[in-house]
Amino acid sequence: MSTFTQYTGTFTKTDGSKRTMNYIQVSDLPSSKFSESQRKETSGDMRTVWDTDKHSFRTFNRSRIVGSVNSKSIHYSFDKS
Numbered sequence: 001m002s003t004f005t006q007y008t009g010t011f012t013k014t015d016g017s018k019r020t021m022n023y024i025q026v027s028d029l030p031s032s033k034f035s036e037s038q039r040k041e042t043s044g045d046m047r048t049v050w051d052t053d054k055h056s057f058r059t060f061n062r063s064r065i066v067g068s069v070n071s072k073s074i075h076y077s078f079d080k081s
Contacts, residue, residue: 001077004028006052009069011061023049033078
């Protein structure tokens with residue numbers, strides 16, 4: 001288990017519903033677990049991130065943020081994904 005910065009943010013999805021996501025930025029993912037192509041960030045407002053609740057890659061839409069994005073240090077293991 002390692003320490004990572006986890007971000008929590010809410011954004012409005014295309015269908016108008018809101019989604020709150022806990023995530024780790026792909027640039028912070030360990031290279032020992034993910035290849036460089038997996039850790040490639042999407043450009044623009046759509047960002048590929050690692051969802052720490054769903055244990056998979058997801059897209060976070062920065063142009064539709066509701067409120068602010070918060071961060072905290074967490075202990076996280078990618079072995080449970």
